[in-house]
Amino acid sequence: MYPTFSPNHIQTPFLFFTGKGGVGKTSTACATAVALADRGKKVLLISTDPASNLQDVFGIELTSTPKSVPMVENLFASNIDPESSAKVYREKVVGPYRDQFPEAVIATMEEQLSGACTVEIAAFDEFTGFLTNKEILNSYDHIIFDTAPTGHTLRLLQLPTAWNGFLEEGTHGASCLGPLSGLGDKKELYSKAVSTLSDSTKTSLILVTRPDVSTTLEADRASKELKEIGIQNQMLIINGLLQKQNEGDKVSAAFYHRQREALKQIPDNLKETATYSLPYVSYSLTGVENLRHLFKLYDQVPATHLFTEDQAIQLPGLKTVIDELAANKAKLIFTMGKGGVGKTTVASAIAVGLVEKGHRVHLTTTDPAAHLEYQFQSNQVNQNLSISCIDPKVEVEKYKAEVVAKSSKELDEASLDYLKEDLESPCTEEIAVFQAFADVVARSEEEIVVIDTAPTGHTLLLLDASEAYSKEIARSTGDVPENAKRLLPKIRNQKETAVVIVTLAEATPVLEASRLQDDLSRANIFPQWWVINQSLSVTNTKDPFLKGKANAEQEWIQEIKDKRAEKCAIIPWFPEEKIGYNKLKDYNNEGTTLK
Template sequence: MYPSFSPNHVQTQFLFLTGKGGVGKTSTACATAVALADSGKKVLLISTDPASNLQDVFGIELTSIPRAVPTVANLYVSNIDPEASAKAYRESVIGPYRDIFPEVVVATMEEQLSGACTVEIAAFDEFTGFLTNREIGNLYDHIIFDTAPTGHTLRLLQLPMAWNGFLEESTHGASCLGPLSGLVDKKELYSSAVAALSDLTKTTLILVTRPDVSAILEADRASKELKEIGIKNQMLIINGLLQHYNEEDEVSSAFYHRQRDALKQIPETLKETTMYSLPYVSYSLTGVENLRNLFKLYDEVPTTDVYMENQSMNLPGLKEVINDFSGNQTKLIFTMGKGGVGKTTVASAIAVGLVEKGHRVHLTTTDPAAHLDYQFQSDHLNQNLTISSINPKVEVEKYKAEVLAKSSENLDEAGFAYLKEDLESPCTEEIAVFQAFAEVVAKSENEIVVIDTAPTGHTLLLLDASESYSKEIERSTGNVPESAKKLLPQIRNPKETAVAIVTLAEATPVLEASRLQDDLRRASINPQWWVINQSLSATNTNDHILKGKAMAEKEWIQEVKDNKAEKCAIIPWLYEEKVGYDKLKDYIK
């Protein structure tokens, strides 16, 4: 269907990989680096991904200083810790203001500098030298960056207001504007870095996706966003494509056909990009030999023991989660997790399960209404279940219009442009959607509300900080609606609210979910349940490839069970898509 990706397709010195968490960016980057080094090229591989497991892949301790890989001639690896970089960056910005501004203002600044934007900018700051330093560049034939900056971050770096120092008068509300305040002295350096990214002869952007609709749509969004700022030398790798299936194995057949159906939904704009594929493999992509096997297109390694019995480690199913919520008379339930892990389906199944136990339930989601229409089809819904859908695009536009209207009189043209780009940050969508959720909850009485997709702890702390900041300086530009003010303490009350984190039994989804949990705990919210979704180890598949993958899941199931979750449940990979109210009841059988 698509030609297999080969390192021979790489023609530029700089390679940047981007894609949703869990699509295989790191394994693709590592395999590419090994193959190029094996061909005689001198290669530097740099990771700026907080969920990176480069040390496990190569079996050596890594730091920000490049280190030679003993088993691969010509390969050097560096693992930049963006969280540590962000911490140092944050202090360099805030330090001068600690004795000048009131404590509540400093707290607001600290929270502005605690989000994903700061981590990304700090990481960009770290690898700028690799892009612009000729002495470093002359040492390597290829420099591969595992994780590329987003178009939003790069657009911010190109705005003139980014170089005017900290905008002390920027009190328009919770935002991600603060991270750029430390860049005043680096304008020329950053301009050179952005120019190198846009140079077709120097840089290739590799979009990595899975044959999964949500991952494909994310790749399309990233592709468009980065093309807008001049990064047009792009290629797409469809990673994890099952090459064949066992007709006698229901899971294998359904897995194969679901992937093919997803590929039919690749947007036309993305089809314009050169596309390659890599196979779905049974083995773990750690260790140099396994990385080499990937480009030999082995989907299984003969020495892999795939005959071990599948195990779900005696974890309960979703039914136990629902019984817990019902028994504790929980009034507000959030399902949280990264995109593509199945939050909407799990939220829908929880809502149906609670209705079946006699509760009145309202289910609200940020997925387009059409998705829930599809999820429940034309079924006659139980009279105790009501559904609403919040359109993030509509809510974001409404929120942005309010902020811009309040701030327009106090800003010049450049400041207004900066504010408009600032409002493109991920925080804006979370805040806008949270306010819409709050209105739904405020109208609900005598029923359980199940909310699919919730804001991070960072966003909740920003809402708190912006409210305190507004009171401190006696302004109204950072107002938080009454419904949101009431909801903030409610979601911190474990007697009323429960959080279920949804993940997959894979490295990146688990590590990202763990960071989400840490973030929520900073905001005094403690998730009660982790739900491991779509687990092959909990199925009865006998397909060699899928059974090998099921074995690889066990490490991450054990990690969640022993070290991450207070309580943990597991849902098997289901060969039949559960559509309709009655089918959703299968989750609680």
């Protein structure tokens, strides 16, 4: 269907791998780096991903200083810690004000600089040196970055107002980036770095996706966003494509069919992009030899890699989660997790399970890729279940219009341009959507409300700060709606609210879910359950490739059970999609054993 990706397709010195969490960015970047080094190229591999498992892949400790990778001549690797970089960045910005403002105000400023955008801009500061340092450039044939900056961050860097004190006197409360005064001496270097990124003779952007709808939509969004700022040299890798189906295995046949159906729905923009594939492999992509196998013929994988039998782990199914939520009389239920892990399906299954127990339930989502209409393709929805969809685009545009209207009389044109771009921050969407959430919950006092895709702890703390310190913080709108004010304490009340984290039994989704849990804990919100979704470990597949993958899950299931979750449940990968109210009832019948 698509040609297999090969290092022969690499023509530029700089490579940026990007894509949703869990699609295989790191393993693909590592395998590419090893293959290029094996061909005699001197390669530097750099990760800027907060959830990076680069160290695990090679089995060595890494820092921001490049280190030789054992057993691969010519390959060097480094792991930039963006969290540490962000901490330094925050102190550069906040430090000068510590003696000037009350402690509460300083705490608010620090929280405003704790978002994803701040982490990304700080990481960009770190890898700018790799893009512009002549000594480094002359030392390597290829520099590979695991995780690319977003178009939003790059557009901000291109706006001249980013480099003055505008945000120190700003008039809105959504930004998580803050003034760039802490990096003011880097403006020329940043400009040079952005220019290098958009030079198609120097840089290739490699979008990594899986053969499923949600990850291709994310790749399409990233592709368009980066094209807007001039990064046109793009290619797409569809990772984990099952090459052939095992017709004697029901799970294998269904797995193959689902992937092919998803590929038919690839967005038009991506269809115009040079596209390659990488095979679905049964073994863990860690260790140099396993990485080398990725670019070899699919059938040449040694049988010893396929699977081994492991001791069983007993875990409950989703029915146990639903039973407990009903018994505890939870009024507000959030499903949270990174994209592509099945939050919408789990939220829908929980809602249906509670309705079947006689409760009135309102189910709502803000995920633009989470089609509840598709999930409930039948008119036979129980009368005790109501469904709504909060459109993030509508809510964000309404929110941005309010902020701009309040600020336009006080700002010059350049500052207004910066304000508008600053409002493209992910935190803007979360805050705007949160206010819509609050309105839904306020209208549903007599129902259980199940919310698919919840705001992060960072956003909740921003809102809390805006409420408490609006008169002291010039950046705050000071207009937190009453519904939002009432909802914040409710979310923190575990007698009323339950948080369910949804993940897959894979490295990146588990690490990102862990970061989400830490983020929530800062806001005094503590998830009651982790749900491991789409697990091959609890299917009866006999296909050697799928069975091998099932065994690879067990390490992460054990990690969640022993170290991450207060309580955890597991849902099997189903051969059929559970579409419609009656099919979703199947989740309430599942009791599972990992074998």
